[in-house]
Amino acid sequence: xxxxxxxxxxxxxxxxxxxxxxxxxxxxxxxxxxxxxxxxxxxxxxxxxxxxxxxxxxxxxxxxxxxxxxxxxxxxxxxxxxxxxxxxxxxxxxxxxxxxxxxxxxxxxxxx
Numbered sequence: 437x438x439x440x441x442x443x444x445x446x447x448x449x450x451x452x453x454x455x456x457x458x459x460x461x462x463x464x465x466x467x468x469x470x471x472x473x474x475x476x477x478x479x480x481x482x483x484x485x486x487x488x489x490x491x492x493x494x495x496x497x498x499x500x501x502x503x504x505x506x507x508x509x510x511x512x513x514x515x516x517x518x519x520x521x522x523x524x525x526x527x528x529x530x531x532x533x534x535x536x537x538x539x540x541x542x543x544x545x546x547x548x
Contacts, residue, residue, distance in 0.1 A: 446485040471506075480492055
């Protein structure tokens, strides 16, 4: 079941705007990202926007063994990754798509 979320700024938004983390992957629409997971399960992190919401931090190898990470609270991405868990050592291609105005993710295993 997907919960309704708000897209309005919350406390502290102004200070967070413009922050750049070179180790964080931000998925662009229709661009395939090939990653290899460094852990079996992600780290659960408390959202700064709500006391009841969390997101997940996934450490990965990206672009020639660079250690990076991505964060997600997207149901489609979390569900697809859970289906292939445990994750450690698995390589996948992740594509963010926009379908009828809704964000969705596709995950494909990369076979070696």
